[in-house]
Amino acid sequence: MNVREEIIKKNKRRKQLIETAIVIGLVIVFAVILPVVLPGFRLRLLGRILALSIVALGIDLIWGYTGLLSLGHGIFFALGGYALAMHLKLQLPDGQLPEFFTLYGVKELPWFWYPFDSFPVTIIALIVIPGIAAGLLGYLVFRNRIKGVYFSIITQAALLVFFNFFNGQQKLINGTNGLKTDTETIFGILASSDSAQKTFYIITVIAVVVVYYFCRWLTSGRFGRLLIAIRDDETRVRFSGYDPTGYKVLVFAISGAIAGIAGALYTVQTGIITPKFMEVPFSIEMVIWVAVGGRATLIGAIIGTLLVRLAQTFLSESFPEVWLFFQGALFLIVVTVLPNGIVGWWRDFAWNKLSYVLGLRKRITTYASLEENPEVRQEREELEMRDR
């Protein structure tokens, strides 16, 4: 008994060590080497893509693990972005208003701008406000057991509504023109300067790692197992005495908060936030990043975002017409041929084939669960010993 536990523990520890080493290696590559190698504007681009991979993590949490397809994550993304942009806009001498207000003849700062004057409040707000918005929408929808496609199109409608609202309110948040952050200062440094951008980039890398581990922690325990149970059979979860509504609302709110963080980081590295961030296509694109990488694999969300966005940058720079065809085909291919995404395909199929070919692993004739489980192996050895 003892031996078996030790073997399992040992395997687990070894896996964890390897993984930590890989993560540390990647962080060093991204945070130390790439800023030196890449020119400034490419680095900004990479930072933006990494920021988007954070929102992909959030979507993976609700779609991959809980089975809720949200087509409205642009709302929470943009709310986070607006929160930080408003703070940057307020970096002015006392008594002055951001310049666009004068264009519309607004004399006094609208009431909801005041809290964003302080930096700590802004940081809290850009996480909490999208979280609350998501939680509220989630509560109103999940409470009535609305799910599946209905949920998806309601989130899409909500997205359109938020878009219309932000687009139409010139006097409150500058409407269509959005809030420009590139010309503003943060802690006395111009937000578009190289040093500020580099800092934003490093913060983004750190945020990706932190959010990744947070999602890992969330999905590995009891809570994560419940999410998967809700995805696979919600009625049965209900019959076993749990109330799925609370869990769904909670995970949707968390996902919204994560999107808020991503939105804030994306905004400062783009230099502007406009209601365009809440357009319908952008939010559906977010879903495809997760699908390409592989649902219910957190690392897949990050890989998918990197791949798709890099392909988009490359294709739309050289052949802008092809990009939409390519994107459409991507949706079709991922859904029909690669339902588990790249990571799923690697895990379920390619890795096995490759390891046989390279001779890393014996060819399995029955089932992996029978032949490779350390407990089963131990038992078999014990039996063989006894037979002799």
Add this chain to the structure above:
Amino acid sequence: MSALIEGLFNGISIGSVLLIAALGLAIVFGLMGVINLAHGELMMLGAYTTYVVQNVFKPWGEPWFSFYILVAIPIAFMVAAIAGLVLERGVIRFLYGRPLETLLATWGVSLILRQLVRSVNWLLAICIAVFCLLFFGGMTWLSRHPDWERIRNWVIAILLPLSTAIAVVTGFLISKMPVLTKAWFSARNVDVTAPSWLRGGVKVLDFQMPYARLFIIVLTIICLIAVYWFLNRSTWGLKIRAVTQNRAMSSCLGIPTAKVDALTFAIGSGLAGVAGCAVSLLGSVGPNTGQNYIVDTFMVVVVGGVGNLFGTIFAGLGIGIVNYLIGSGTLALMLSYTESLKPLVDVLLFFATSSMAKVMVFALIIGFLQVKPAGLFPQKGRTAEL
């Protein structure tokens, strides 16, 4: 009073556009549980078909030109129905039981259709034709092979790259001719001129009822009657209703569910084509025309509930009327005579633009769903799971 009638008329006319667009979507959703995000693009195809038919009729002059719209409607129906049929046979049928994936796949189709309309020219059309001829022709020819099941995957693996390569090479060879590379529609919007008998309007009290709007209302009514008749009086309609109610049982009783699915999808798409024809009378038509209607149409389906035509009718008209009354400020104006309702009027005035009205309508819809989560007329019975 006349303001109220005008508001009602405009609301009904907006609602009837929504209704005709939502009709096909509701039938398909009721039957297969599939939301088709490419529905708006099928509308767009219908609108472009109308544009093409109009250009064909133009050189013939009057009186032929006056009646092009009557020819355009059935052709738009056919074009969109065929596109829908191809979509169902080619993609959606592999995804039954996975509604969320279907949602994404149809979005992919909608992206492709939008870009196709922008950049389609003779060159692209020839390439696609060559590819289809080689690939599907080859597949059909080889499917008579006795070992077909065994070699199928190999055939696909060889034919697909081969026919793609031949199509691309053909494209390169003929790309020198400027006639072929001129885009048919380009990304600019195109305009459909209404025939002379649809211009102008009839004067009622002191406002104008445009003939085009009246025509759309009549068209919607005709479509509704036709769909109602088809679903309730024809054999295939009976089969569709049976499959909507209980797919497994219908299948056991010998109803060809795959055919029913394909037929329903084609009809739903065809209705989208007719809706596109109607929409083209209201303004210019562009590759993104469908996107303007699609979310509102979904809301009609959500509010109406599935499996009942009346739910869709009430929801479409209701959303249209409420949207117009709030958006035009008519409601605020009507209530402003009562002094005690001042705060309510202020709120309504804040929402009195067409984009802000959508905000209000959405809030109302969410509120409505708190009371009736499955729509106006929910399906009864044990299988009525969303």
